[in-house]
Amino acid sequence: MSQTPIDPSDLPPPDPNVPLDERKDGHSEGITGPVAWMARNGVAANVLMFVLVLGGLLALLSVRQEVFP
Template sequence: MTEDSRLKSRGGPIGFMAKNSIAANVVMLFLVLAGLSAARNLVQEVLPEFSLDRV
């Protein structure tokens, strides 16, 4: 049994992505763009405000 026929016989998302490289690239592009969008909206504080009420 060749590797290509084993990929075709298997189902599921990994088998689907292995057969359809364009779909895998579209999903990867979506994840990268979603990550960049989330990182752009992320609030980062260099020196956060806190109180020294306790020792």
């Protein structure tokens, strides 16, 4: 019994509302941690970047400048 190969053009397009790391039964494939969380939450990644840039600018104000002798 041989199976015919599946043509990728016959498959339905992926659902954009379902994360790529989520299986059809609702369980994730074990991808966890802060990097995976940021990959799924783009707004959180942008907020973190904003906080880091703002913190860098505030730290820039408190750096002592050395004058040329």
